Amino acid sequence: MPVIRTQSGASEKVLESAQFISEHSKDVTVPAAGVKRAAQKIMERMKSTGYSTAEWKKHQLTPSVANADAIEWIFVVDALNFSFWPSRAAEHEQYTVSLDGKSYRGYWSLCAAINRAQREHIEITRASYYAHASAEQLAHVFRTDDPAIQESIPMLEERIHVLHEVGQVLLAKYGGKFANVVRQCQGSAQMLVETVVREFPCFRDEHEFCGRPVYLYKRAQILVADIWACFEGRGDGLFNDMDQITMFADYRVPQALYHFGALDYSPRLLEYLRRSEIAVQQGDGSQTQPPPQPGLLPSGHPWELEIRGNSIWAVEQIRRHIHASGHSANAILIDFYMWDYAKEHTAAMRTIPIHLTRSKFY
Template sequence: MVLAILESCKQVLKDSQDVKINYSRIPYLANKICEKILNGILVPEEFKKSPLHPKFEDEGAVNWIFIIDSLNFCFFDPNNKRHWTVTWKNEIYTGYFGLCAAINKAIEKGINLTDMKICKNLTKEQFYEILLGDDGTTLPLLEERYLCLQQSAEVLLKKYNGDFKNCIVKANQSAQKLLEIISANFPYFRDESIYNNEKVLIYKRAQILIADIWSSFGGTSLGTFHDIDSITMFADYRVPQVLLYYEVLEYSKKLKDKLINGTLLLHGHPEEVEIRAASIVAVDFIVFEIKQLLVKSNSTKICNSIMVDTYLWGFRRENAAMLENTPYHKTLNIFY
């Protein structure tokens, strides 16, 4: 299935009207990321570096990751100029990390959201209160998030004894098999579009769920996947923005003007599909280039799309002011 993701994205690029890859810019970015890998700054276990993420490798950590990634989508609100923030342990968090902080705060208060029975019985009002920001702001698509939580809990309780670990065990150490299990059982992870009458597979959130488990467990125990390198990057808003900043992606003037003006792109719109497909293909080329560099350096260190995506996503957060004038697309949907 992952090969179909990459292949379907390559097919989009053949007909793409508004997004192109500038292959001549790939070596520069690949060299930059390769240095981080060689210097031990970018490692497979990046997930554990955050104080918000689980530090123990157990079933509770697996369910925590599953719940977080069931709710991990769309953190910008076109109707609210204020940032949604959550304070936890005297630190203020926004976006994805704000979600982690909100879930951790709920668990500390005795609402154990790693227990699927508790998730299933949570009322909408209780859920909304958990995600209430510091100043009373809320996240967009709250109703959709609540439905995702309910469906997650219900499926796990009915089919997998309430533990996502059982999905992983059933996958038999195959990332692709786990991807099939996730997409077959949880519709809100089934991220697909139609482009030129052909189905395009993206599966951003399903793949990030697998990647988070791999990274959290350091590629061992429940995080062992013999085909982890077949996972593509996670096509969202911000990684394409960084690729555009580094001129790896090129947008048409028409598309750039739309993004600068803040025009929302619908999920499945040709321009939106082109941005996401080009990002997946571009990162695949970057990974290939980095692997060649690692071989030339006689290094035993590894690289895959997960690590490159992690670097690019983190780069945007660390250099938000620098990328302020680099446009990025915005879409209100549950898929990223």
């Protein structure tokens, strides 16, 4: 299959990059038979559950009303939507935030921290606040429940830098509102992704693979997708080219794709991932390359890019199979579904290792 040739939009660049990575991968593959079976299973389960954009607002932590305030909440959350997996040795528990009597970990701990701050009358979703907030103020916002036994939020310094960076851009160019960025793009998801990666450097999920640039843009695309889902494709969330957005290459969806048989790893990569989970649990954060020692896989390492790029390409193949069967589901809904599925079936996937990369990109 020839490489897709297009320079017209950010998401096309992502899809072209994913195809290039897939065609030049040595340790990750997208089995055609597995993709077909996965498409059938995912289509049947999405139909049986009535899975749709409405699922997004059903969670008690996400905004229940689609308005301008919701856009600012989404922007802050997705600007910080990276790297939540625990890194310390076993004597420390994972970063945890409790709200309304329930404890949250992972991505949901971030949402809980933002909502907790708002209840404490901290204007954490306003650029005028977070663009200049001190490290101490932001450390308070993202505090864990019990620092004596729980680790702090990972990459706190990077998160503070991200908030200062994006806040200052909004204040200087967009009246302090990300909603103004959205409206300036006039209903084009592609234009919004391109604007985000151009204006906010922390969203530039760009790397090099086999001697050429590749573009994955996980957080920029999920930012657009979350606005679309929150507004259920209406009002400020009405985008006329939403189906061009690809899946969001992180570390949890590849695990689900492997579970469904739509992704496969070479024996040496699988063994490395398994040994790495053990090493990180024991506190070994080695990042040597290549070949890497068990531990953290460096951002931009060929194995990391193979896993992420092939994940995008696998979801694209699943989407095409579903479309060919006479049904419709864009890559966003497939991604949302598989992420939810992976979180709900953690025990069933426990034996499938995930790659561990400390990165602000996912």
